[in-house]
Amino acid sequence: MSLVELHAIHKSFGALEVLKGIDLSIDEGQVIALIGKSGSGKSTLLRTINGLEAIDDGVIMVGGKKISERDTDLLALRLQVGMVFQQFNLFPHYTALENVMLSPQVVKKQSKPEAREIAEEMLTKVGLADKMMHYPDQLSGGQQQRVAIARALAMKPKVLLCDEVTSALDPELVNEVLAVVRQLAEEGMTLVMVTHEMRFAREVCDKLVFMHQGRIHETGDPEEVFANPKTPELSSFVGGLA
Amino acid sequence: MAYKFDFGAIVPHWELLVDGMILTTELTVIGAVVGVGLGIMGAWARASRAPVISQIVGVYVELIRNTPFLVQLFFIFFGLPALGVKLSEFQAAVLAMIVNLGAYSTEIIRAGILAIPQGQIEAAQSLAMNRVQIFRYVVLLPALKKIWPALSSQIVIVMLGSSVCSQIAAEELTFGANYIQAINFRAFEVYFVVTGLYLAMSILLRMGLKVLGNFLFERRRHV
Known part of the structure; x- marks a missing residue:
């Protein structure tokens, strides 16, 4: 059974229909890349998966359970689905360690030592054992993003959403973040x-999803998709990048 | 004949001025603490997605910000007894100050809340925090930090505005001054000294608020 299933997701911003009926299932252990031109709806789609964007129509199922718009359902969904953002979004008034500890403490009601142990483990995992007591503005972009990843992981999500996690980074900092994601x-x-x-x-990635004008235009194994794009749109998208 | 200054004429009444300063301080401390608390709740309501509560708070804010403090005070002290709410001078004065500061600080703190980047709130949402948790742990302190200078000024304004409470015979500093000059007719001397006292209290209050701000917003590791 899939961890997360999206059925016929529709989403409009005003008159602009951004998602025009998306079906997508995310299986356990799967690594899915959403690609496409800007404005194709890929970020919006990602944000619907943890309820940051409310959908207009369609069904989101997590672990076989349908998610409604009620707050309790959203909170339950977000316990399963973590997210890392392009702009890191660390809390500026907390240290790296406090950023990671906050949600386990206040949401999961873990004790301070318990939360601290997990936070230290996660920060060590992303290679920041020596930066735990630093505040976000004392860290580089790559370091901030790795704290953000540790912060999401400390909640032990089943799925992690990554929204262009390296797009705001200087080129020389991209690899340290990608290495963590790869790990x-x-x-x-x-x-x-x-x-x-x-x-x-x-x-x-195991699966590539190419979005175009609010629809999933082409999907498949990355090697296959890159080597033999079936549609002219993907062909030109891939060609334009090369 | 030239006026002969006699500041010594105030000396026999010094206790009135000291008592007045104490009462002014009490009014200000209670008014500021409860008023800012009210402002935090009001700002949260204004920034929340509950339209009815937001509008009710909006009406309160506009009502208070567009009417004179003296009239608000008179309404509470002279008007409310008609509804069976009879308050002492002190109670009426402190309530008026709370209600007044509550409205102004609602708008000031709301500006701070609106200045929090949306990404911070989305990050907190993604960590499964509920609205109360997000407000308490992610929004409130950085928001207060942004508007602390403006809020401090408003608290000083309310402290100075407390002089108006002499009009309902709340025995604060201005009341003391009025009383002394009514006895010894030394208006210049009395109000000159009282001006200095208010000035000193304002400066002290500003310094105190700055120290409090440094304490609240300094980088303290919680673990």
Whole structure:
């Protein structure tokens, strides 16, 4: 059974229909890349998966259970589905360690030592054991993003959504973040990522989803899709990048 | 004949001024603490997605910000007894100050809340935090930090505005001054000294609020 299933998702911003009936299932351990031109709806789709964007029509199922718009359902959904953002979005008034500890403490009601242990473990995992007491503005972009990943992981989500996690980084900092994402993929974490890193997508992902004008235009194994794009749109998208 | 200044004429009444300063301080401290608390709740309601509550708070804010403090005070002290709510001078004065500061600080704190980047709130939502948790742990402190200078000024304004409470015979500093000059007719001397006292209290209050701000917003590791 799929971890997350999306059926016939529709979403409009005013008169603009951004998602025009999306079906997507995310299986446990799968690493999915959402690619496409800007405005194709890939970020919006990602944000519907954890309820940051309310959908107009369609069904989202997590673990076989339908998610409604009620707050309790949304909170239950978000316990399963973590997210990392393009702009890191660390809380500026907390240290790296406090950023990671906050939600386990207040949401999961873990004790301070318990939360601290998990936070230290996660920050060590992303290579920041020596930066735990730093505030976000004392960290580089790559370091901030790795704290954000640790923060999401500390909630032990079943799925991690990554929204262009390297797009705001200086080129020399991209690799340290991608290395962490790659490590997560290798450990079997279920990942859905919107990315412009095509080489990375090709190497790490199991499934490529190409979006075009609010629809899933083409999907399949990354090697296959990149080597033999079936549609002219994907062909030109891939060609335009090369 | 030139006026002969006699500041010594105030000396026998010094206790009135000290008592007045104490009462002014009490009014200000209670008014500021409860008023800012009210402002935090009001700002949260204004920024929340509940339209009815937001509008009710909006009406309260506009009502208070567009009417004179003196009239608000008179309404509470002279008007409310008609509804069976009879308050002492002190109670009426402190309530008027709370209601007044509550409205102004609602708008000030709301500006701070609106200045929190949406991404911070989305990150907190993605961590499964509920609205109360997000407000308490993610929004409130950075929001207060952004508007602390403006809020501090408003608290000083309310402290100075408390002089109006002399009009309902709340025995604060201005009341004391009025009383002394009515006895010794030394208006210049009395109000000159009282001006200095208000100035000193304002400066002290500003310094105190700055220290409080430094304490609240300094980088303290919680673990």
